[in-house]
Amino acid sequence: MCAKITGSEPGLVYSVLTNKCPRCRQGNLFTNPNPYNFKITMRMPEHCPVCGQQYELQTGFFFGTGYVSYGLSVALIGFIFIAWTLTVGLSYKDNSIFWCLGVAAATTLLLQPVLQRLSRSIWIAFFVRYDSTFVNSTKTT
Numbered sequence: 001m002c003a004k005i006t007g008s009e010p011g012l013v014y015s016v017l018t019n020k021c022p023r024c025r026q027g028n029l030f031t032n033p034n035p036y037n038f039k040i041t042m043r044m045p046e047h048c049p050v051c052g053q054q055y056e057l058q059t060g061f062f063f064g065t066g067y068v069s070y071g072l073s074v075a076l077i078g079f080i081f082i083a084w085t086l087t088v089g090l091s092y093k094d095n096s097i098f099w100c101l102g103v104a105a106a107t108t109l110l111l112q113p114v115l116q117r118l119s120r121s122i123w124i125a126f127f128v129r130y131d132s133t134f135v136n137s138t139k140t141t
């Protein structure tokens with residue numbers, strides 16, 4: 001009649017924000033939880049350590065994250081501009097618009113590792129559906 005509701009299913013938004021495997025929502029997408037460890041920021045295992053889901057679905061799969069990253073950056077900058085306008089106000093006369101530009105640019109730059117990881121998490125969540133019973137028996141690693 002309707003889908004079984006167990007109440008224990010990890011939420012989609014939570015699993016995307018915490019960079020979890022979209023198939024089981026338990027395994028980590030990245031080998032290191034710290035996004036500011038720049039040498040290995042984007043290092044991912046080939047397969048999910050919990051369910052075995054392959055992460056790079058095809059060669060160059062993660063090139064598409066550029067679209068997501070761009071959207072996230074524009075949204076962040078838009079949010080900063082709106083928040084700045086409502087709290088400080090924007091004007092070229094007191095240079096507040098330039099301060100806002102500087103803060104927006106610095107914030108976007110500082111958050112790039114987080115945004116890049118989030119972009120990959122969102123991108124793979126577009127293509128891989130949640131399945132609590134999925135086990136990839138063909139994985140080689």
Ligand SMILES: [Zn+2]
Pocket residue numbers: 021022023024025026027048049050051052053
């Ligand atoms: Zn998994």
